[in-house]
Amino acid sequence: MPIDFADLSKEELADIYTKMLRIRKFEETAGTLFAQGLIPGLIHLYIGEEAVAVGVCSSLKQDDYVMSTHRGHGHCIAKGGNVNKIMAELLGKATGYSKGRGGSMHIIAPEIGVMGSSGIVGAGIPIASGLGLAIDVKKTKRVVACFFGDGASNTGSFHEGLNLAAAWKLPVIFVCENNLYAISVPMKKSTPVENVADRAVAYGMLGVVVDGMDVIAVHKATREATERARSGDGPTLIECKTYRFRGHFEGDPKGGGVYRSEAEMAEWQKKCPIEAFRTKLIESKVFAESEIEEIEQRCAKQVEEAAEFAKNSPYPSAGEVSKYVFASNSHGENGK
């Protein structure tokens, strides 16, 4: 049986694989740097969920928008983000995307449509609807992909954001990255429905459940949703069933093992989306092993260089601490 690659070209497939691998390498390196004490804040790694971000973003255009979360490095990289600038931001350096003022949870790259990430669970959802509003009013034919987790689907922000997008038929694709846990609380205990996508009916929108470990499946579901959105048919809720291979944050004891069983974690590890895709690419003979290896080496090198770049970058100057409080004068009037 031929492997379904959703009619994607070899370049597109190579790009998909590259991005997933880049995310993986980046996250692993970030974890190492964190362990070395070079990252001053908390980081929430995307390892295991790469297929979701890459599957979604590979269906988006350059100027389509993405609203990200606290677990956002993957979203930014998937949308085409510069690993140097992301890594520098993690280290709090002036060369980071947010000039050292945001950190891991507040990455932004407006030039590639990554319109920010928030550490407040669910806060990005109404903001994504707002981006949809702007598209609607300005008629730019863009779409917004809004990432959030299973935990966010229980917030008021989820309800209001989806409701508004549906009521106004805004071009938003709500992507729920359901990794089964909101920090330590399993979905079973907090959410009375089996699938987050089941909630879409409450908003009169289409809800779709997708295997979040299969990048092509995610890609296809997103593609359909973007078509719907661009044609004015309003938002879609895509639920990707996925799993994070590490703890909620770096430093989460036993890599999340306090609230997840060894068996469960082992089971999901077997479903690594990158491994699965790699196998498919080689089995289908679309790529030679050597080509794959070349991609792997390139990714590794890029991430190594990003780490060096970040380590060698300067910190922002303390004297400029109140710069950017306001846009209209660079130093806040009431700040010192």
Added chain:
Amino acid sequence: MVTYVKMPRLTWTMEEGIVGEWHKQVGDQIEKGDILCEIETEKSVDELKAPEHGILGKIVSPKGSIVKVNGVIAVVTALGEAVPEGIPSEITESPVESKPSEETVKMTEVAVSAVVEELKVSPVARKLAEEHGIDLRKIRGTGPEGRIIKEDVLKALEKVPQTRTVSLSRMREVTKNRLSLSMKNALPVPLTIEVDMTEAIRLIGNSRAKMEQEHNVHATATSVLVKAVARALEVHPILNARFVNEQIEMPEEVNVGVAVALEEGLVVPVIHTTNKKALAEIAKEILDLAEKARTGTLSTAENSGGTFTVSNLGMFGIDFFAPIINPPESAILGVGRVVKKPIVINDELALRLMMTLTLVFDHRTMDGAVAAKFLQTLKEKLEKPADLFT
């Protein structure tokens, strides 16, 4: 109701005061604010006012008593009320009372008003008072809650004599700078000697008529002195030296300057080549220069080039004084008044006209011995002055 009148704390450092004159007697009716007695401290005499009205029941501390702050001085009672038997010697503000009773507490509260309380002062009033050295305790506050406000301080300021400041005139400035310089670098040492001017004064009188006739001027003690100084400088030229750039310069000329006191300041016009001039000439020149100094018409030449200065305060009754050397000169002579004094000559008392000369010399240029010798020479010449009158 019994009121204990206490020794008030009038200054920060006051620990005790002396009870002065009593203005009231036992049995007198007192109004609140009446002056009871005087309080003496090392700084001043103040009035102690009654904190309450009533009858002066008892004077605990009569005039002359030394009482510690917060010590009880007197007792004021209500009409018909008896003075209590046990009167506390001292009432302090601390809550630890030996016998806390309602009465005592009430009395403490009342007596407090006789003591200077914590003042309520607004920030601007406090600052103003500080700037002008006004004692806030002497001001009555008219602000809310009796607070002393800016207006109150301003009113008090009107009554305070202001210190007038006068800026230095140019002349004053110059004098100040020159003399400062001298004091900074020179090593001045004063030497004093008494000179018997009797003979000189006699000769001045004798020569008067002739000098007036011939030269239209008469000799004065100053001109005689200046001529004697010039002659003495010839004998001891080191006194005529100037200390310039760490070096001793020995000028050829003897130019004696004579200090003239003006209202604006001190001027030292110079008689050039004093040693070569006759007494009459010197006398005339002194008069001339003094007049020019007073009218501010001294030329630069007349005002400079001095090698030695004579400064006379004798006309002001000064006995002796040690003037400041006029740099770059090495010595200056301060002249006191001529006064008839009893002195001993040949073991016998005699009344002579004595004058005290003080030479201040710069120890960088010379030592005491040569300065003393100069004075000796000068004294000789003045006491045997016939030569000077030529």
Added chain:
Amino acid sequence: MRTLDFSAAINEALRQEMTRDENIVVFGEDVGHFGGLFACTKNLQKEFGENRVRDTPISEGAIIGAAVGAALGGLRPVAELQFIDFVGCNGAMDQIFNQLAKMHYMFGGAVKVPVVVRAPCGSRYPVASGAAQHSQNLEAWFMHVPGLKIAVPSTPYDAKGLLISALRSDDPVFFIEHKLLYYAQRMPSLREKYPSLLDDVPETEYSIPFGQASIRKTGKDVSIIATMMMVHKSIRAAEELSRKGIDVEIVDPRTLVPLDKRTIVDSVKKTGRAVIVSEDCRTGGVAAEIASMIVEEAFDYLDAPIRRVSGMDVPIPYSPVLEGAAIPQEEDIIDAVRGVIGK
């Protein structure tokens, strides 16, 4: 020149700016078809269409959140909270203080978020009783959040000028409107008591810069610093005080962030006495911040302690007798001024 009501001035500012800039959109509860509960957005939907003037569901979180998102997407949204008391509803507070206020800073200036959040505040005494959840003054909460500019206009002239400024600003602005100010045109009793509620408003567009206080009345004895409706109560109090020979100066900051410290301090340096009048609750209120600032900057000029005339620390009561007691009245202002002068 004509006299305009507060709400009419706001309406005109919106209309003129929406004509000038097609990116300005307005949304909130009942703002479209109905024209807003207080008529501030009257006829805007008719003129600019449903695309640009939208009625929202009851979703304060979505209203503010969507405003943030729309701004990120290139629009200049004006989001209305129907009452400032609703700022805590449904995640709106988070969107305001954690997202809106902080985005420019925490993203290192990478994006601007030019949102204007409009909200009515305050007690409607003696006209109507809003009770505890519809009558509050919460501007102090937002003074405390770096990154948010705050306008508190007290007159129609200021409202139009400040709103136009806000609409042109690249910064997030909380535009707070005291609801008693809306009504003067419609209520003869109100405008007779407070003639200062009506104003000549130029027909042209004009903007008033933020951080510029207005001196409503010059005087030499006491500086009254007052905001919003308290400005008008202070003006009335001033008349009574002048009959007693007390000449007050009234400073209206007009914006709380940025605050025109210089004008306030210069006034206090001149008079030596400050009375701050603000309708919000006393504890931790706007007056507390201004008082601290005055002590810091003008301590040596103070001839009396600073007095605050604030609302009581009570939820706004329903019964008018109680509500009148809970918020500052002219008598309270007069008492405070006389208290600092002592006559």
